[in-house]
Structure formats: C-alpha cells, structure tokens
Amino acid sequence: MAAVSSWNLVFAQPSKEKRPPSSSLSWARSFPSKSHLPGGAAPTAGRAASLAVLSLLGAKPTVLVTEKLGDAGLDLLRDFANVDCSYNLSPEELCTKISLCDALIVRSGTKVSREVFESSGGRLKVVGRAGVGIDNVDVAAATEHGCVVVNAPTANTIAAAEHGIALLASMARNIAQADASVKAGKWQRNKYVGVSLVGKTLAIMGFGKVGSEVARRAKGLGMLVIAHDPYAPADRARAIGVEMVSFDEAISTADFISLHMPLTPATSKMLNDDTFAKMKKGVRIVNVARGGVIDEEALLRALASGIVAQAALDVFTEEPPPQDSRLVQHENVTVTPHLGASTTEAQEGVAIEIADAVIGALKGELAATAVNAPMVPAEVISELAPYVDLAEKLGRLAIQLVAGGSGIKSVKVGYASARGPDDLDTRLLRAMVTKGLIEPISSVFVNLVNADFTAKQRGLRITEERIMLDGSPENALEYIQVQIANVESKFASAMSESGEIRVEGKVKDGKPHLTMVGSFGVDVSLEGSLILCRQIDQPGMIGKVGSILGQENVNVNYMSVGRTAPGKQAIMTIGVDEEPCREALMAIGEIPAIEEFVFLKL
Ligand SMILES: NC(=O)C1=CN([C@@H]2O[C@H](COP(=O)(O)OP(=O)(O)OC[C@H]3O[C@@H](n4cnc5c(N)ncnc54)[C@H](O)[C@@H]3O)[C@@H](O)[C@H]2O)C=CC1
Numbered sequence: 001m002a003a004v005s006s007w008n009l010v011f012a013q014p015s016k017e018k019r020p021p022s023s024s025l026s027w028a029r030s031f032p033s034k035s036h037l038p039g040g041a042a043p044t045a046g047r048a049a050s051l052a053v054l055s056l057l058g059a060k061p062t063v064l065v066t067e068k069l070g071d072a073g074l075d076l077l078r079d080f081a082n083v084d085c086s087y088n089l090s091p092e093e094l095c096t097k098i099s100l101c102d103a104l105i106v107r108s109g110t111k112v113s114r115e116v117f118e119s120s121g122g123r124l125k126v127v128g129r130a131g132v133g134i135d136n137v138d139v140a141a142a143t144e145h146g147c148v149v150v151n152a153p154t155a156n157t158i159a160a161a162e163h164g165i166a167l168l169a170s171m172a173r174n175i176a177q178a179d180a181s182v183k184a185g186k187w188q189r190n191k192y193v194g195v196s197l198v199g200k201t202l203a204i205m206g207f208g209k210v211g212s213e214v215a216r217r218a219k220g221l222g223m224l225v226i227a228h229d230p231y232a233p234a235d236r237a238r239a240i241g242v243e244m245v246s247f248d249e250a251i252s253t254a255d256f257i258s259l260h261m262p263l264t265p266a267t268s269k270m271l272n273d274d275t276f277a278k279m280k281k282g283v284r285i286v287n288v289a290r291g292g293v294i295d296e297e298a299l300l301r302a303l304a305s306g307i308v309a310q311a312a313l314d315v316f317t318e319e320p321p322p323q324d325s326r327l328v329q330h331e332n333v334t335v336t337p338h339l340g341a342s343t344t345e346a347q348e349g350v351a352i353e354i355a356d357a358v359i360g361a362l363k364g365e366l367a368a369t370a371v372n373a374p375m376v377p378a379e380v381i382s383e384l385a386p387y388v389d390l391a392e393k394l395g396r397l398a399i400q401l402v403a404g405g406s407g408i409k410s411v412k413v414g415y416a417s418a419r420g421p422d423d424l425d426t427r428l429l430r431a432m433v434t435k436g437l438i439e440p441i442s443s444v445f446v447n448l449v450n451a452d453f454t455a456k457q458r459g460l461r462i463t464e465e466r467i468m469l470d471g472s473p474e475n476a477l478e479y480i481q482v483q484i485a486n487v488e489s490k491f492a493s494a495m496s497e498s499g500e501i502r503v504e505g506k507v508k509d510g511k512p513h514l515t516m517v518g519s520f521g522v523d524v525s526l527e528g529s530l531i532l533c534r535q536i537d538q539p540g541m542i543g544k545v546g547s548i549l550g551q552e553n554v555n556v557n558y559m560s561v562g563r564t565a566p567g568k569q570a571i572m573t574i575g576v577d578e579e580p581c582r583e584a585l586m587a588i589g590e591i592p593a594i595e596e597f598v599f600l601k602l
C-alpha cells in the first residue's frame with residue numbers, strides 16, 4: 001500500500017450522540033488502524049482499555065499547559081479537564097510529566113520532540129499549538145504516535161502585523177537605542193537622527209495574512225508598498241493599492257523590506273550574501289516571520305558593508321539567541337524576544353481558539369485547524385489509499401513548476417477512470433492535491449476538513465474533471481492529472497499544448513509514478529526528489545548527468561528519458577535520494593545539450 005505518512009488517516013465519523021465529558025471511548029475508536037500508520041503506532045489493546053476505564057470512571061482528561069495562555073482559554077479548558085499550568089519545564093521534566101497528560105498546549109518556546117511522544121506511554125492524544133508556526137512540534141512523531149496536532153492560525157495575525165509596524169517605525173527613529181542612551185544619562189540628539197517613512201518604498205515579502213495587514217498599515221503611513229509572493233493572487237494586492245513584483249525587483253528597489261513568508265525549504269536563508277548584494281545600499285529590514293529566512297552571518301556582513309543600514313528582528317534561528325550574539329549586540333539592530341503574537345488581545349483570542357480545538361479533539365471531533373488528522377470514512381480510505389500519496393505529490397510538483405510572480409488562481413484535477421461518475425468519491429484526492437499545492441508555499445496545514453476552505457481563502461479555484469475510460473473498472477483510477485492555468489512555468493516543457501502546466505501520474509506496484517510532464521511522456525517513481533532536464537536527444541547524456549551527481553555522492557534512484565523523436569528533444573527525469581548542492585545543479589545546467597532543467601522536492 002502506498003505510504004500515507006504525511007496524512008494521518010482517522011476513521012472517526014462525527015457522532016451526533018451525546019458523550020460523557022471525557023468521551024475517551026470515542027478516541028479509542030477514532031485512532032487509525034495499524035495498517036494505515038507508517039510508524040505502526042496503532043492504539044494498543046491496553047491503551048484502548050485504559051481509555052475505556054477512564055471513560056467509565058467519568059474521569060476528566062488532564063491538559064498540561066507549558067507556556068502562558070490567556071485566561072479565557074484556561075477557563076474553557078477547566079470546565080472540561082484538569083488543567084496543569086507548569087511553565088518553564090526542562091525537557092526532562094516535560095518527558096516525566098507527559099505520561100500523566102491527555103493533551104499538551106504549547107507556544108513557540110516548548111520543544112515537543114519525539115522523546116515527548118515516546119515518554120507519554122500512549123496517553124497523549126492532542127498537542128495544541130497556541131499560535132501559527134508549529135516548527136517546535138515534531139508532527140511526524142505525533143502522527144506516528146496517533147496524536148492529533150492542532151494550531152490557532154488566525155487569532156494573532158493582527159498582533160504580528162502591528163509588531164512589524166512597531167519595529168519598522170522604532171527602527172527608523174532609533175527608539176530603542178535612544179531610550180537606552182537617555183536612561184544611561186546621555187542626551188545624544190545628533191546621534192539619533194532617524195529616517196522618514198513617508199514616500200519610501202516598502203517591500204512586503206510574503207503577502208499572506210500578516211503581510212497583507214502590514215501592507216494596509218504601511219499605506220496609511222504614506223509608504224509606497226510593493227510585494228513579492230509567487231503564489232498570492234495579484235488582484236487581492238491591487239485591491240489595497242499594492243503592486244506585486246518579482247523577487248529581484250522587490251529587494252532591489254525597496255528602502256525597507258519586511259519578511260512575512262513561512263519558513264520552508266524554499267525560503268530558508270532567502271536573504272543571503274547573493275540577495276543582500278542586489279539590495280539598495282542603506283536598506284532597512286524587518287523580520288517578524290522566522291529567523292531561519294535570513295542567513296544571520298550574511299546579515300552581519302551586510303551590516304558591516306553598509307548595504308543594510310539597520311535591521312529589526314523579532315525572531316532568530318536559535319531562540320533565545322546566544323547571549324553573545326553579534327547580531328543581538330549590533331548597535332544598528334533592534335531586537336525583541338519573539339513578541340509578534342504577544343498582545344493581551346491576541347493571546348486571549350489564541351487561547352480561546354486553541355482551547356476550543358483541543359477540547360473538540362479530546363472529544364473525538366476534528367477541528368478545521370488539525371494539522372495531521374483529517375476525517376475520512378474507512379471505505380473511501382481503503383479504496384483510494386494507493387492514490388493519496390500520488391495526489392499530494394502531483395500537487396507538490398505542479399506548484400514548484402510555477403514561475404515566481406505568476407500567482408495561481410485556477411487548478412484542474414483530472415481523474416481517469418473506467419468507473420461511472422457517481423462511483424468515485426474524490427474528496428480525499430482533491431484535498432491531497434490541495435495539500436500538495438498549498439503546503440510548500442504557506443504556513444497553513446491542509447487536511448480533509450479545511451482543504452476546500454483553505455483553497456477558497458487563498459483565491460484558488462480547484463475544479464475536477466472525470467476522464468472517462470473504456471474497459472472494466474478494476475482499479476478505482478488509472479491516472480491523475482493536475483493542471484495549473486494562466487501561469488508561466490520555470491520549466492517551459494511543463495506547459496501542455498493548451499498552455500497549462502500539466503503533470504500526470506499513476507500508481508504502479510503500489511508506488512506513485514510521474515508519467516507525463518507537459519506533453520512529454522516520462523516514467524519516474526515519485527520518491528526522494530526529482531531533476532527534470534530538457535535536452536537535445538543524443539548519446540551519453542545519462543552518463544554526463546549521472547557522473548556529476550555521483551561525484552557529489554547523490555544517489556540516483558530512477559532515471560528515464562522520453563523523447564519526441566530520435567535526435568530531437570527529450571525529457572530526462574532523474575529521481576535522487578539526496579538534494580544535490582547548488583554547484584552540482586549548476587554543472588548540470590552547463591552541459592551544452594541541456595536546454596533547461598529544474599530541481600523539484602517531493
Ligand atoms: N513573530 C511572531 O510572533 C509571529 C510570526 N508569524 C510568522 O509569520 C509568517 C506569516 O504568517 P501568516 O501570514 O499567518 O502565514 P500565511 O500562510 O497566511 O502567509 C504566508 C505567505 O507567504 C507566501 N510565500 C510562500 N513562499 C514564499 C516565497 N518563497 N516568497 C514570498 N512569499 C512566499 C505564501 O504564498 C503566503 O501568501 C509565518 O512564518 C509565521 O510563522 C506569525 C504570527 C506571529
């Protein structure tokens with residue numbers, strides 16, 4: 001059966017019957033069966049029995065809260081559960097306590113590692129992240145241990161945006177430095193002359209929930225706001241008077257740059273020596289997103305050379321940063337200790353949002369903000385399980401083929417099947433394609449519950465098409481096709497004759513395979529990562545690329561060549577286990593017969 005590791009399949013159906021407060025039996029029923037969990041972590045008979053005993057005794061579940069949570073949320077939790085607020089636990093203390101808890105609520109300061117799930121002895125059922133980013137939670141380990149992870153993605157948006165604006169203004173006017181100087185008994189009016197915001201260009205990098213709210217506020221300050229977000233619809237930006245531009249245009253024309261993208265493999269160290277070199281001398285940078293989007297050593301170099309005049313940072317690669325951090329101590333850098341979400345109002349909102357989600361999850365219901373737990377009927381899962389991984393991977397491939405700046409609006413998913421139109425429930429597959437399309441570019445986690453809502457919220461229209469095949473419907477599906485319309489591709493050969501980015505795949509021997517890119521037939525197993533090359537068809541190409549990858553110790557797991565006609569163009573697809581370094585990719589691009597190539601992460 002195809003791996004379903006990133007999608008924790010939960011068999012629970014919402015029940016209308018009233019349950020006792022702890023509803024533990026519903027949990028015992030709603031855990032995934034062993035065969036559907038990659039780690040094989042199904043509830044043991046002992047666990048189910050202990051949950052049943054808990055329910056029979058009418059015992060309240062125990063919720064451990066390890067970081068400050070708003071009172072309104074704590075009150076909601078106390079009506080339903082025993083609440084243990086233990087702040088500042090060491091990792092060892094957390095591991096000791098967790099075996100006595102049914103749910104855990106954290107913010108960004110608690111590392112919920114694999115050891116936490118292992119130490120829980122199977123009792124921990126829910127982890128609630130009172131905020132957006134869940135980079136401090138080992139979601140894969142949670143999934144393997146049958147533990148649902150929920151977050152609170154909307155209640156702190158405004159707080160983060162306001163903090164971005166606060167940092168922008170205080171940086172421009174040296175508020176923090178001047179404050180420290182006056183308190184030290186000095187009166188340095190000439191030293192702390194600032195710069196004005198009005199009429200200056202602000203580039204918003206990442207035009208999502210927080211980025212768009214920062215843009216609105218900066219317009220009110222009289223700034224000229226531009227934005228870069230390869231995936232946000234341009235009309236949403238236009239509606240508030242913001243122009244969407246390319247990455248290079250944004251960073252090279254801005255006087256101020258404010259970062260609001262999620263930390264993903266694609267955004268990691270997005271501001272680095274190369275990108276700082278393209279910026280206007282004297283640029284000022286605000287980061288309330290995640291520390292990892294900036295190469296901090298490169299930022300120090302850019303501050304030293306004067307490319308960056310000032311920076312204001314709320315987030316750091318390592319939190320808290322080391323006490324002797326040169327960035328923190330730098331006189332042109334303003335810092336706050338990850339305060340973006342820390343307003344009374346946001347924390348009350350987040351606390352209520354997370355309390356509701358955790359209580360719902362403890363009852364066996366599933367919140368729309370569940371990160372790893374969609375609710376799918378068992379019959380649909382068993383039939384479509386082999387295609388689940390394929391659907392997500394096709395979505396992931398398709399979005400990575402979009403050229404920056406295009407903005408995506410319209411995606412068509414085609415299901416080729418000999419089944420009658422009413423005989424195939426495609427909700428799970430559509431959700432998986434949506435998950436593949438949205439997760440690589442966003443901090444949102446997509447599941448069956450929130451997939452359609454999330455797509456709609458992002459202005460993404462996903463339509464489905466049945467491709468009718470003749471013959472007996474032995475398999476539920478022959479192949480799945482994903483097409484993105486009205487965009488340009490960073491790999492021109494991925495465009496179909498009718499002008500969409502098109503990828504197509506099927507399940508072979510239980511494994512997802514890519515079978516078509518644009519109008520080229522290919523054949524590669526969708527595991528690890530992928531290099532696609534368009535080349536002039538000629539002997540020796542596989543050897544040339546293979547030896548570059550070999551020198552870099554990159555293991556090739558699959559290779560295939562599909563061509564239009566001998567000696568004409570061919571598409572070479574190469575599956576690799578490791579990510580080749582930049583130099584190796586550049587060396588591949590420099591092979592004369594290669595006309596274009598792209599590296600895609602699955
Ligand atoms: N400092 C703090 O306390 C807080 C920090 N955050 C962080 O702020 C960030 C944004 O959060 P939201 O706006 O809620 O997320 P969101 O998902 O609504 O927006 C993120 C946007 O970034 C865009 N994006 C993805 N890849 C990109 C790329 N390569 N270049 C440019 N844009 C790209 C996406 O298309 C999306 O529009 C996240 O990293 C989140 O963790 C959020 C709340 C509080």
Ligand SMILES: O=C(O)C(=O)COP(=O)(O)O
Pocket residue numbers: 107108109130131132133134156338339340341342
């Ligand atoms: O919600 C987020 O992503 C944040 O960064 C806020 O973190 P916090 O809850 O304040 O530790």
